[in-house]
Amino acid sequence: MRRAFLIVLDGLRRDMVTPELTPTLMRLRERAEAFDAHRSVFPSATRVVSSCVSTGCYPAKHELAGNTMVLIEDGRLVAHDVGHPGFLQHKRKVTGRTLARPTMAERVAGIGGAAIYSNVSPGAAYAHDPDGHGTVFHRAGSFGPGRRPVTGWTADRITADAKGDRELAERFVADCVLGAAKPALGVLWLAEPDSSSHAYPLGSEAQLEAIRSADATLALVLEGIATARGQGDDILTLVASDHGHQTVKGVIDVDAELVKAGLKASMESGDVVAASNGTSVLVYVHPDHAARTAEIGAFLRSQPWAGETLGVDRMHEIGQAPLHGLAFAVSMAADEDANAHGIPGRSFAAKPAAGKPDRMNCGQHGGLARYEQSPFLMIAGGTFAAGTSRSTPTSAVDLAPTVLTHLGVTFDGLDGRALQTG
Ligand SMILES: [Zn+2]
Known part of the structure; x- marks a missing residue:
C-alpha cells in the first residue's frame, strides 16, 4: 500500500547538516532529493509550522497566527499561549473552529488514517489533528478518532529530550511503521535539537550533542522504514526541520x-x-x-x-x-x-x-532572518530522484500537497504545491 512518513528534527539548521554531526542525514542525502532552498513560515515557530504542515496553508487561511497570539473575546484582546493543551478547543468555542482548514489527518481518514507522535508542545502536537480524525500521541494526552482518549500506551512518560525522542521513535517504528494497523500517514516530531538549542549556545558541545543524538534516533527510524519497504509498502519518506535558529x-x-x-x-x-x-x-x-x-x-x-x-x-x-x-x-x-x-x-x-x-x-527563532529561515528537507521514494538536489525555494506548506499526491488524495485550495515532478 501507499504510505508516507514525515520525521521532523525540530530546529535543525541546514548549515548544521554535516558529515560530522549528522552522518545519517548525509547517507539519506545519497538516496533522497534534497531541497537546498527550503524555508520556514512566519512566525518561524513550531506551533505555526505544525499548522502549516498539517493544512498545507499559511496562517492567513488556517488562522493559527503565532506560538502566542490574540483572540478577540467579548470585545477584548486576549493573548494566548498556543502551546497550552486546551488552546485549539478554546479557539473552537470562541471562533467556531480549531484550525480553519482541513488537516492531512482529516483528508486521509478514509484511506488508512494518520498517526502523529509528537515530542514538542501539546499545542503543536494537536495542530496536526485538532478535530480527532486520526490518532495523536503526546504526553499531555493521547487521542484517537473522535478525540477519544487512547487506551494502552499513551506517551505519558515521554520526556522532551533526547532520551524521550528515542523512546518515542522506537514506539513509532514498532506501532506505526511496522505494526498491523498501517496508517497511511505517520508523523514523528522530535524535541531535539530544538530543546537544547534554546538552552545552550549554538555550536556549544551540549547543542552539538543534541544534533548527533537526533541524527542517531533518525537512523533507527529509517531502518524501520526500510523494513516496511522490503515488505512491499510504497513509501514516501520526508525528513525535515521546521525552522533553524539565530x-x-x-x-x-x-x-x-x-x-x-x-x-x-x-x-x-x-x-x-x-x-x-x-x-x-x-x-x-x-x-x-x-x-x-x-x-x-x-x-x-x-x-x-x-x-x-x-x-x-x-x-x-x-x-x-x-x-x-x-x-x-x-x-x-x-x-x-x-x-x-x-x-x-x-x-x-x-x-x-x-x-x-x-x-x-x-x-x-520566530522571524525572517537567514538562519531561522533555513531548515532542511529531504524526500526519498516516489518520483523523487536519489542523490539530487533542488535549489528552487520550497516551504513548509508544500509538505501536505506532496504527501497527499503520493497517497492519491485529491485536494484544492492549498497554498503549497506538490513537489513531485513529471
Ligand atoms: Zn520547532
Whole structure:
C-alpha cells in the first residue's frame, strides 16, 4: 500500500547538516532529493509550522497566527499561549473552529488514517489533528478518532529530550511503521535539537550533542522504514526541520517599550498587545484604538530592535491576515555576525509576557532572518530522484500537497504545491 512518513528534527539548521554531526542525514542525502532552498513560515515557530504542515496553508487561511497570539473575546484582546493543551478547543468555542482548514489527518481518514507522535508542545502536537480524525500521541494526552482518549500506551512518560525522542521513535517504528494497523500517514516530531538549542549556545558541545543524538534516533527510524519497504509498502519518506535558529543578541520587552512611548495605556491594558514569538512579535491593536495604528507603525519602524515590520497592507506577503486586530508583523532585527562558537546569525528576541525570557547568547527563532529561515528537507521514494538536489525555494506548506499526491488524495485550495515532478 501507499504510505508516507514525515520525521521532523525540530530546529535543525541546514548549515548544521554535516558529515560530522549528522552522518545519517548525509547517507539519506545519497538516496533522497534534497531541497537546498527550503524555508520556514512566519512566525518561524513550531506551533505555526505544525499548522502549516498539517493544512498545507499559511496562517492567513488556517488562522493559527503565532506560538502566542490574540483572540478577540467579548470585545477584548486576549493573548494566548498556543502551546497550552486546551488552546485549539478554546479557539473552537470562541471562533467556531480549531484550525480553519482541513488537516492531512482529516483528508486521509478514509484511506488508512494518520498517526502523529509528537515530542514538542501539546499545542503543536494537536495542530496536526485538532478535530480527532486520526490518532495523536503526546504526553499531555493521547487521542484517537473522535478525540477519544487512547487506551494502552499513551506517551505519558515521554520526556522532551533526547532520551524521550528515542523512546518515542522506537514506539513509532514498532506501532506505526511496522505494526498491523498501517496508517497511511505517520508523523514523528522530535524535541531535539530544538530543546537544547534554546538552552545552550549554538555550536556549544551540549547543542552539538543534541544534533548527533537526533541524527542517531533518525537512523533507527529509517531502518524501520526500510523494513516496511522490503515488505512491499510504497513509501514516501520526508525528513525535515521546521525552522533553524539565530543567536539571541538582546531581549526586548515590546509591551514595555510601547507603554514608555505612550502608545499603550499600561502593561496589562487591552488597547494594544504585543505577542512575542521569539525573534518576532505580533502587534495587535483593538479596533476601538485603530486611530493609533499609524503612530505605532512609525514607532516600530524607528526602533533599532525591529527588523522588517509589515502592516495590514503587506502582511499577505508572509501569509498573515489582519485577524483579531493583528496590525503589525515584526521580524526582530538581525545581523550576520558569528557567536562565540563561530555560528553566524544573531537576532533580537521579544520578551514573552509570561514564562521565562530567552537566554542571551543561546538559540531562538520566530522571524525572517537567514538562519531561522533555513531548515532542511529531504524526500526519498516516489518520483523523487536519489542523490539530487533542488535549489528552487520550497516551504513548509508544500509538505501536505506532496504527501497527499503520493497517497492519491485529491485536494484544492492549498497554498503549497506538490513537489513531485513529471
Ligand atoms: Zn520547532
